[in-house]
Amino acid sequence: MNTNKIEQWILLRQSGELSPRKCRQLDILLARHPELQQFENDLAAISLVSRESTTTADVPQLNGATRARLFEATEQAPATLRFAQWKFLAPLAAAALLILGISLALHRTPTPGAPIAHTDAAAPAAEYAWDDNLEYELDNLQAVLANLNADLPQANRQTPDEDTLIRELLELEGARI
Amino acid sequence: MDTLEHRWLNEYRAGNAEALNSLIEHTRRPLYAFIAKMMEGHPDADEIFQETWIRAIQNIHRYREAKFLSWLFRIAHNLIIDRARKRARLTSFEQALTENSQPLAERLAEPAPNPAENAASSDLQAHIAIAVSQLPPEQREVFLLRTEGDVPFKEIARIQGVSINTALARMQYAVHKLRSELRGNTIATGIDR
Numbered sequence: 001m002n003t004n005k006i007e008q009w010i011l012l013r014q015s016g017e018l019s020p021r022k023c024r025q026l027d028i029l030l031a032r033h034p035e036l037q038q039f040e041n042d043l044a045a046i047s048l049v050s051r052e053s054t055t056t057a058d059v060p061q062l063n064g065a066t067r068a069r070l071f072e073a074t075e076q077a078p079a080t081l082r083f084a085q086w087k088f089l090a091p092l093a094a095a096a097l098l099i100l101g102i103s104l105a106l107h108r109t110p111t112p113g114a115p116i117a118h119t120d121a122a123a124p125a126a127e128y129a130w131d132d133n134l135e136y137e138l139d140n141l142q143a144v145l146a147n148l149n150a151d152l153p154q155a156n157r158q159t160p161d162e163d164t165l166i167r168e169l170l171e172l173e174g175a176r177i
Numbered sequence: 178m179d180t181l182e183h184r185w186l187n188e189y190r191a192g193n194a195e196a197l198n199s200l201i202e203h204t205r206r207p208l209y210a211f212i213a214k215m216m217e218g219h220p221d222a223d224e225i226f227q228e229t230w231i232r233a234i235q236n237i238h239r240y241r242e243a244k245f246l247s248w249l250f251r252i253a254h255n256l257i258i259d260r261a262r263k264r265a266r267l268t269s270f271e272q273a274l275t276e277n278s279q280p281l282a283e284r285l286a287e288p289a290p291n292p293a294e295n296a297a298s299s300d301l302q303a304h305i306a307i308a309v310s311q312l313p314p315e316q317r318e319v320f321l322l323r324t325e326g327d328v329p330f331k332e333i334a335r336i337q338g339v340s341i342n343t344a345l346a347r348m349q350y351a352v353h354k355l356r357s358e359l360r361g362n363t364i365a366t367g368i369d370r
Binding site: 004007008011012014015016017039042043045046047049050051052053054055058059060061062063065066069070071 | 194197201205206209210213214223226227230231234301302303305306309320321323324325327328329330331342345348349352355356359
């Protein structure tokens with residue numbers, strides 16, 4: 001390995017960008033080449049001396065006009081950041097909408113006489129796994145309703161209104177309890 | 178990211194103006210040192226320092242860097258380049274008016290008068306400061322980004338729009354030149370650092 005490359009490794013180690021494996025290799029190389037060790041020492045010394053040449057006392061404060069503009073911007077900042085904060089809520093909102101959609105789909109009542117949607121037979125079965133389950137649930141629901149209808153008195157079987165149906169269902173529940 | 182910087186930034190984004198003061202105070206010295214040394218003591222340094230902060234806050238929602246200070250340096254770098262271009266245009270104009278003036282390239286390469294240069298001081302810091310001011314601008318910038326801001330080479334390469342190898346080579350040249358200055362001074366003053 002040439003000197004140039006090793007010096008670059010020294011620079012990268014100082015900036016924390018050299019991998020631990022290369023750091024170990026570098027230590028071995030530096031132990032063998034004192035002139036390169038000197039480069040590392042000089043680099044550290046020069047950096048320190050240069051940094052110390054400017055003290056905080058030499059540095060001006062931000063002037064009044066700048067501060068006024070900065071704090072003016074601070075007041076506006078929440079407004080400008082509103083969209084940025086909103087972005088974090090977007091996935092949550094999407095998830096909530098998805099859950100709402102699923103709930104509505106699960107609880108929808110089948111419209112009498114509505115055509116039953118058939119899935120495309122050519123489509124892969126895996127894509128319809130969720131729909132199959134939904135169909136199964138709907139079938140169960142229809143069976144429960146059919147059983148309920150069968151349990152109802154003969155006179156009430158035909159097109160009962162909603163209040164009557166609820167009352168009868170409550171009676172049935174109470175009877176079972 | 179620096180934990181403190183991160184905390185202040187979050188507080189500032191939540192609307193706490195005091196956090197901005199802490200952030201300014203935390204980055205004031207390295208940022209100003211970088212600008213002042215890049216500008217070779219030019220009076221515009223203070224103006225760029227102020228402008229860097231204004232640009233930073235105006236564009237805070239675009240901030241994506243790992244380190245806030247690196248982002249400030251990037252803004253300062255752009256402002257210094259803009260200012261140098263304006264100065265170059267002005268210099269060209271002035272030069273056109275004076276027949277026997279020095280060529281533009283030479284004038285730009287020449288560092289501006291620096292108080293430290295005028296003082297015949299054997300102080301090591303002053304010697305290094307002079308040597309740094311005499312480095313070519315691109316080498317000086319790499320050196321200052323490393324020493325003042327601890328900016329990693331990967332980020333320096335991004336700021337300068339060069340490869341990481343070029344950034345490393347610039348730093349190597351700078352260190353070699355400064356080493357000779359350091360050695361010369363050590364011999365002259367008998368200081369062994």
